[in-house]
Amino acid sequence: MTLQSRLTETSRNEERAKPAALELESVSYNYGQRKALDDVSFSIDPSRFTVLLGLNGAGKTTLFSLISHLFSPRTGRIRVFGQDINRNSGPALRRLGIVFQARTLDLDLSVRQNLLYHASLHGIGSRIARQRIDELLHSIDMSDRIEDKVRGLSGGQIRRVEIIRALLHRPSLLLLDEATVGLDIKSRATILKDIRALVQKQGISVLWATHLIDEVSQADQVLVLDKGRLVADGDVPTILAKTSAETINQAFSKLTGITELNVRGGRT
Amino acid sequence: MTDAAATFAGSDMENRRGFTLIQYLVCLKGILQREWLRYLSQKERFVSSLVRPLLWLFIFAAGFRQVLGVSIIPPYETYVLYEVYITPGLCGMILLFSGMQSSLSMVYDREMGNMRILLVSPFPRWYLLVSKLLAGVAVSLLQVYAFLAIAWFWEVKAPAVGYLMILPALFFSGLMLGALGMLLSSLVKQLENFAGVMNFVIFPMYFASSALYPLWRVRESSPLLYQICLMNPFTYAVELIRFAFYGQIEWTSLIVVIVVMFVLLGGAILAYNPARGLTVRKQDMGGN
Numbered sequence: 001m002t003l004q005s006r007l008t009e010t011s012r013n014e015e016r017a018k019p020a021a022l023e024l025e026s027v028s029y030n031y032g033q034r035k036a037l038d039d040v041s042f043s044i045d046p047s048r049f050t051v052l053l054g055l056n057g058a059g060k061t062t063l064f065s066l067i068s069h070l071f072s073p074r075t076g077r078i079r080v081f082g083q084d085i086n087r088n089s090g091p092a093l094r095r096l097g098i099v100f101q102a103r104t105l106d107l108d109l110s111v112r113q114n115l116l117y118h119a120s121l122h123g124i125g126s127r128i129a130r131q132r133i134d135e136l137l138h139s140i141d142m143s144d145r146i147e148d149k150v151r152g153l154s155g156g157q158i159r160r161v162e163i164i165r166a167l168l169h170r171p172s173l174l175l176l177d178e179a180t181v182g183l184d185i186k187s188r189a190t191i192l193k194d195i196r197a198l199v200q201k202q203g204i205s206v207l208w209a210t211h212l213i214d215e216v217s218q219a220d221q222v223l224v225l226d227k228g229r230l231v232a233d234g235d236v237p238t239i240l241a242k243t244s245a246e247t248i249n250q251a252f253s254k255l256t257g258i259t260e261l262n263v264r265g266g267r268t
Numbered sequence: 269m270t271d272a273a274a275t276f277a278g279s280d281m282e283n284r285r286g287f288t289l290i291q292y293l294v295c296l297k298g299i300l301q302r303e304w305l306r307y308l309s310q311k312e313r314f315v316s317s318l319v320r321p322l323l324w325l326f327i328f329a330a331g332f333r334q335v336l337g338v339s340i341i342p343p344y345e346t347y348v349l350y351e352v353y354i355t356p357g358l359c360g361m362i363l364l365f366s367g368m369q370s371s372l373s374m375v376y377d378r379e380m381g382n383m384r385i386l387l388v389s390p391f392p393r394w395y396l397l398v399s400k401l402l403a404g405v406a407v408s409l410l411q412v413y414a415f416l417a418i419a420w421f422w423e424v425k426a427p428a429v430g431y432l433m434i435l436p437a438l439f440f441s442g443l444m445l446g447a448l449g450m451l452l453s454s455l456v457k458q459l460e461n462f463a464g465v466m467n468f469v470i471f472p473m474y475f476a477s478s479a480l481y482p483l484w485r486v487r488e489s490s491p492l493l494y495q496i497c498l499m500n501p502f503t504y505a506v507e508l509i510r511f512a513f514y515g516q517i518e519w520t521s522l523i524v525v526i527v528v529m530f531v532l533l534g535g536a537i538l539a540y541n542p543a544r545g546l547t548v549r550k551q552d553m554g555g556n
Contacts, residue, residue, distance in 0.1 A: 068388045071542040086542075090286070093390035104385050106302070108309040113302075120298020121389035121396075123291025 019082030021046045021173045021205035022067065027076030029062055029228075036062040038228045040076070044221060046172070047203040049196060051216050053252060054225035060209040061101060063225070064177045067207075068098050080173060094122070097171030099162050101178045107151040111137070114150060115165055122169035129168065136164040140194070156187030163191065167198075173205045174198070180212065188215075213249050222248070226256045287391065295391050296399045303403035306373075317366065317411045318418070321358040325419060329354055341482055343514040355424045356510035357479025359412045359434070360502060363442045366408035368470055370400075371449025387540070394537045401450060401533070405442035412438055429515040437512035440525050441505035447532035454539035477503040478510075501528045 020043035029037040037059045044050040054060045066073050067080070069089045078085040083092040105114050112133060119129030137143045140160050150158060159179060166174060176195065180188040192215060198204045208215070216222055222239055224232035232239050232255050236248055245251035287295075307313060329351040340347060386396055416424075416431070426434075452469065474480075476496050483503070487494040497503050501524060508521035 068384075069542055070384060070387055090390045090392065093388060096388070098388055100384055102384075104382055106306070106382060109302070109305055113305055117298050117302045118385065120294050120301075121386065121391070123287050123294050123391070125290070125294050 018046070019079065020044060021048070021081060022207060023077075023079040023082075024067075025077040025079075027063075027066065027073045027078060029059075029066060029073050035228050037066070037073075040225075040228075040230045042223055042230060042233050044205060044207060044223075046081075046205050047199060048221055049199045049206045049208065049217075049219070050221040050223065052207055052209040052223045052225060053211070053213065053216070054209070055211050055256060055258070057227075058211075058225040058256075059228040060225060061177055062228075064098070064100070064175055064209065067175060068096060069093060094169065095172045097166035097169070097174040099159075099166050099174070099176040099179050101181065103158060103162070105150045105158060105162060105165075108149065110147050110149055111142070111153070111161055112146045114161070115168060118165045119168050124169060132168055133164075136167060140164065154187075156183050156191070159183060159187070159191060160194075163194070171204070173207070175207050175209075177209045178211070179208070180210070180215070213252055216248050224252060224255050231255045292391070292395065295389070295395070296402070299386075299396075299399040300403045300406060303370075303400075303407055307407050313369070314411075317362060317369075317408075318414055320365065321362055321415050322418060324354065324358055324361070325351055325422060325424070341484070343511045343516050351419075351422065352424050353482070354480055355416075355419055356513050357477070357506050358415065359438065359509050360441060360477075360479055360506040361474060362412050362415060363405075363408050363438065363445050363505070364470055364474060364502065366404065366411060367442065367445035367447075367449040368452075368466055369449075370404035370407075370446060371453035372466075393540060393542075397450065397537055397540055398533070401443060401446045404446045404449075405439060408442050408446075409435070409438055426513045427515055430513040433512040433515055433517075434509060437508045437522075440522070440529060441508060444501060444505060444525050444529035444532060447529055447536050450536040451532055451539055454536060473500060473502040476500050477506055479503075479506045501525065504528075 023043040025041050027037055027040045028035070040059075040063065052060055052063070065071055067078055067085065069085050069092070072086050080092040081095050083095070085092045106117070109117070112130075115133045116126060116129055119126070119132070124132075133146070134143065137146055142157065142160065145153065145157065150161070153161065163176070163179070166176075174195070179195075180191055183191070195206055195208065196217075199206050216236065218236050221235055222232065223230060224239070232242065232251070234242070239248065239251050240246070243251040243254045245254055329349075333350045344352075386400065387393065389396055412434075416434075448469075476493065477500050478486075478497060479502070483494060483497055486497055504521040504524040507518050508525055511518035511521070
């Protein structure tokens with residue numbers, strides 16, 4: 001074995017030893033008789049933008065609730081950077097930043113009060129929290145809204161504050177569930193751009209759940225969820241090749257058995 | 269977002285360490301602060317929490333004063349006016365309403381998504397729930413003292429030591445009733461149903477207790493109701509508060525209240541456990 005190949009071997013081993021940002025192993029979940037998730041397995045790489053595509057009702061939110069330990073899967077395992085979410089929920093949750101689909105800010109409290117509350121839920125004292133809040137709000141040009149009640153913010157602003165909140169404790173993996181739903185085109189683009197910048201510049205791993213195909217970019221890892229089953233997992237070229245489709249839009253239609261028209265139309 | 273580059277990078281070391289005692293306190297403080305801010309932002313909640321017991325004191329008690337004579341029973345050393353008799357019961361009522369109301373807000377929180385933010389905190393779930401409970405109790409203690417201050421001008425007075433001793437009595441009773449509310453909030457599926465629970469829990473607990481009439485009077489009219497009152501933990505909360513108000517400890521009540529508190533709290537923590545949890549329902553999903 002040459003020195004060159006040994007070195008490659010070593011780096012491969014290191015690569016293997018490094019845990020995935022998120023790993024699911026045969027995860028299933030039922031609501032009574034209805035199967036919400038059926039034997040879902042995948043892993044996502046650190047420092048990568050991964051899109052979880054699925055129509056409404058595909059099981060995306062159930063998946064997010066399981067990953068964020070709101071409840072536990074009946075079968076299967078979930079690991080966040082190697083930490084089992086059920087056995088070691090504390091360390092796993094510390095590395096997770098979560099933006100839920102439903103609005104979760106307290107409308108009657110100010111932006112600062114909401115963010116300070118979140119910081120305290122992660123054991124971050126008010127001095128450091130205030131500093132981080134100032135920096136993060138500044139980065140999205142919302143410093144002047146810090147004392148405003150959340151009730152007075154626009155939908156896009158609320159979303160961006162929620163994203164900032166999810167970043168306050170400096171997570172390594174950020175989960176966003178339909179973060180751009182109900183927002184105008186400009187807010188959608190800004191948010192998507194900001195999140196992509198986080199992956200590129202800070203090396204955060206992102207799992208972005210959406211039903212909007214135009215949010216997928218060529219370099220992303222794509223997971224397609226359909227009626228609780230994972231029907232595709234890979235980068236865009238791989239998925240196109242597997243489905244013999246020309247666009248990701250076409251591929252998605254083939255995988256989920258819907259017409260393209262519905263997909264383009266956004267919500268179905 | 270580039271300006272804040274340095275603030276994002278998650279440090280592995282920071283994430284792997286457990287939480288320190290200080291961090292636990294930071295978390296508790298944050299939860300207390302939020303409850304307090306929410307309370308302040310809802311002025312009508314403060315007013316209604318005071319008006320309710322005052323109506324009972326000013327109107328109900330004044331009307332019943334002539335009808336219902338209260339004989340000398342411990343801890344009272346003389347004949348007392350009906351207002352004096354029902355004041356500890358009204359303190360209990362504040363705690364009961366407040367415990368149910370804060371769990372009502374938990375149902376609301378859960379539906380609005382705020383409960384999720386609490387539950388995805390990396391602190392142990394029991395700690396988060398207990399902190400939430402303590403926050404609710406702290407707010408209701410203030411309500412009770414505000415009520416007692418007004419009652420003082422209405423000539424319902426206790427020895428100074430009573431105002432001090434009532435504090436732990438209110439605290440344990442508040443925790444017990446708050447834990448009951450928390451357990452109910454995890455069992456009740458929807459907000460609408462919760463209104464029903466208010467009627468089926470608050471009023472029966474309040475009326476079938478020693479809050480409004482001494483138990484010996486209840487026994488005279490209905491031995492069955494007397495037995496029901498004796499099985500009602502709210503009776504013990506009221507008696508604990510009543511004796512404490514006069515500087516005495518009613519040991520049976522204290523033990524019952526603490527035991528019931530732990531049982532209900534254990535039930536609530538179990539109900540919010542993700543694995544065995546009863547919170548696992550479709551409507552919790554928000555999304556699909």
